Amino acid sequence: MTQELEHKFVSELEENQNIVHKICKIYTDDPEAHNDLFQEITIQLWKAYPKFRGDAKFSTWMYRIALNTAITLYRKSKRQVKTQDFDTVLNKVKAKEYDDTEEKQLQLMYDAIKQLNDIEKALVFLYLEDKNYKEIADTIGITEVNARVKMNRIKTKLKNILNP
Structure with a gap:
């Protein structure tokens, strides 16, 4: 090189x-x-x-x-x-x-994200990085519609984890 x-x-x-x-x-x-x-x-x-x-x-x-x-x-x-x-x-x-001195709420969010499966973690990460659904879909290798559906389900899952 x-x-x-x-x-x-x-x-x-x-x-x-x-x-x-x-x-x-x-x-x-x-x-x-x-x-x-x-x-x-x-x-x-x-x-x-x-x-x-x-x-x-x-x-x-x-x-x-x-x-x-x-x-x-x-x-x-x-x-x-x-x-x-x-x-x-x-x-x-x-x-x-x-x-690594993030505030407590950020740590709670990371703890909740760690409870997700591998693909869900990747989707959340890209979403939090302000990637649009097309970029998320291209990066993960799924359709844009699938990315939207999965993200909505993940949001609900995270709300349930954070607010049992």
């Missing part, structure tokens, strides 16, 4: 890394698992980057890779993420500290 491509990847990743942190927050319970998942997602993004054609925005492509990686690892290891060593280029990414 050329240095120009490497530089572009690092720049895009640094600019959009909060996406990965948010996904890690939804799919992990502790800081160590969060860091392990962040590392694994970064590795998968790096491996897939040469195939990124730019048909979609980098962030949309990143959502898809990150969510698929999180879901796959979550299912395989039941929250115990196996990691690999960073490639030298990945060490160049300046990771920001994730602010």
